Amino acid sequence: MSLPAHRMAERLAPGVYRVDTLRLRNAISVLLIEEEDGWTLVDTGVASSVPRIGEVLSALGPGFDGLRRVFLTHQHTDHTGGLKGILERAPEAEVWAPEHEAEVISGRRAYDPQSGRLLRLMSRSARPPGIRVDRVLRAGETVAGFRLIATPGHTLGHVSLLRDADGLLFTADAFGCMPRRLRVGVRRAFCTDPPLARRSAQRLLEEDFAVAAMSHGPGLRGARARERLARALQECDYA
16 A cells, blocks of 8 residues: 655555654654554654554554554563553554563563763663563564564663665664664663674674665665665764
8 A cells, every 4th residue: 555645654665664653753663564364553752652653553543443463572661651542542453572582561570771981871761661472583583574684782681673675774773873873772771782883883784775764864776775874874983
């Protein structure tokens, strides 16, 4: 299904839309992917993102009734904060996540500590959402036609997604802009293990992709996609 011009959604490829979940463009993005049985949402943004995601789903036709699954790339609250609200509106939707991240999201583990001292202090009393995860996926398995690539470092179980059929890459937070500069792991302070995040970024650049979308920042296409990510990796000093 194609979506007419919409202020919050960008068509990345057939059946794949990047959705801005905040008023500020490219600040926090999620993906909506069309499948034969309905729609898959990749990440959920923050709690206030839910109505915006619903608006795009309604523009696509099915609304929340057509949402079949939610896949979470990692545990951070700007990716899982809308999960509770999404499930209230789509209670039949399944929740999928990588193994380590599933343990955190479900409340069996505490959040991974971030390397920034101030962030650690601010989040020391934070508790994971404690929401069920119906299916655990591992690197190499697929969700909505995208292959999971293990890219730990931003969090210990962080994954990126690649649709090999057309080279559409979703880096999640393996790369990202906040606010403007493109960096490995979005920012060093946000990463649990910055050197590991750098190694994961290097591994991601070894993949064959034509379009790169990020959770934070604009989409990149063609040669520019690889060049921009490669430059960010070259400038990365996460020793």
